[in-house]
Amino acid sequence: MKLCAAHPCFSSRSLRKGESVPLSGSDCSFSLFTSIDSVPETYWELAQRSGDYFLQRDYLQLLEDSPPGNLRFSYLLFFHRGKPVGIAYGQLLEFRAEEHIRQQDADASRLRQLVAARVQLKVLICGNMLLTGQHGFYFEPEHAALAHAPLREALRKTADLWRSRGVTVNSILVKDLDEEQANLIENWNASEYHSLKFQPNMVLPIRPHWHSMDDYLEDLSSKYRVRYRRARKKLQRVQCLELNEEQIRTYEPELYPLYRKVAESSGFCVGYLAPDYFSELKAAAPRDFRLWAYFQSGELIGFCTAIRNGDELEAHFLGFGEEQQPYQLYLNMLYHLIEVAIQERVGQLVFSRTAMEIKSSVGAVAVPTTVFLLHHTSSLLNHLIPCLVGLLEPKDAWQPRHPFRTPEALGID
Known part of the structure; x- marks a missing residue:
């Protein structure tokens, strides 16, 4: 029943x-x-x-x-x-x-x-x-x-x-x-x-003294600066381009399958976006919605998006295939969004939930x-809800990371 x-x-x-x-x-x-x-x-x-x-x-x-x-x-x-x-x-x-x-x-x-x-x-x-x-x-x-x-x-x-x-x-x-x-x-x-x-919302507060990516890197511990440079080096053969509405419509037949690959592999999905979601969102919010596409030897291998929402930059949907792994594409997308958030002078970058550990490794904190x-x-099912949710919730064990130098190392009292 x-x-x-x-x-x-x-x-x-x-x-x-x-x-x-x-x-x-x-x-x-x-x-x-x-x-x-x-x-x-x-x-x-x-x-x-x-x-x-x-x-x-x-x-x-x-x-x-x-x-x-x-x-x-x-x-x-x-x-x-x-x-x-x-x-x-x-x-x-x-x-x-x-x-x-x-x-x-x-x-x-x-x-x-x-x-x-x-x-x-x-x-x-x-x-x-x-x-x-x-x-x-x-x-x-x-x-x-x-x-x-x-x-x-x-x-x-x-x-x-x-x-x-x-x-x-x-x-x-x-x-x-x-x-x-x-x-x-x-x-x-x-x-x-x-x-x-x-699962918590992963949020990176943008520090007031960050005016460029160099300022962000200066606050990282040496271990995480090395990690950043290693990841960016792997992206040298990949071209990142921001697409306008016309270009999004042109590439949408390739963008959408990449989005579906990520969505279908997630632990929880309530439904899929319409195939023209990204181009229609760009038409509705030409300034606030941005999409960056990643190309390797002319082939589209991934994309990420973000929406400016008041004093926040919100990471939106993304997509990539298995070919992204040699380029650490997902990690590089996170770094890219941090750079955009700094450029736009927002108060915080909202990474949303899922993949908490890797987001924590770039400085995001878990916000409950x-x-x-x-x-x-149904009174019976009402009493069972906490048990059902605990059983059905996707399990994603993770270890919070601490990539920034201590206040003492930064010369802060």
Whole structure:
């Protein structure tokens, strides 16, 4: 029997698209939209004030036009006494553990395989499953407390709307909260919700005195400077070119298979990008989205991408094949992104999760921003969630590295 049978609704009342819905115990209400074309301009004005590129219309339009993994979308607009004060973005994902969680070795636990074959859920996600970090909601600073009960109630009623349309929703998930946000909604972590930690987000703070790659290298210990020079030397026969929109469209038939190779080998994948994702993202964000391609003897062997998001540079998707190994292409991509982050004078470079040890070796630190809060409509499965997550989570044991010289060696008190 699949663990995906229909369960009772969170409340008995169904909602209509765009209807103003009062939230209990407050002067707040929200309106719900399931198509980006129906979202009012006030939503996008708030998204603009959030400073988060991944909440902007151009990016979300791209996802809705070509949804990875057949995602469906929800846009919530919050009001306080009739004034728009916040937004939330949701994705509805059909999660089949057997498909989304890769068996990374032939000796994978038999129990893990059996459980994965039976876990099948429809999950309403507040956030973006394609990204690492909290890209699911924004409230004006004076209304930050609306991330308490009002957001929780609105997500329940959003699940009601999908059910009223015949779409099963088993669980609600709010993803990748940082420590401050997790504390803000800690009252969710009661009998019906679970606070769960997954792999950390790897982030490299860009030090104010780094004005060039030489400054970064100066802060490395001698061992890691040697490692850097050895890796860069292996790249001497490889040409790195930044591609414009037209060039991305030209090379997309080669870029996409390289992306798929990496995505298919990852421990967790919720769906694949559309084949024209990179060219369409470049068209939508010509300045903020950048793609670098690596060529060896005229052959495309890999690429990496990044998005400028406010004071952050976020490493985005990449791709490469087995032929990258002699060139230490992945490590060199990390170094390249560090150089770009220094040039752009951002506050930090966000490497996201996975491959934690190699990212740690270039200076990234683990940030525990991966607090998940889940609710399941089956009380039995709700109690089993922590065990199921622990069993199904990709295992990636790693040792944090410390590539920088000590403060004493740098002459810092």
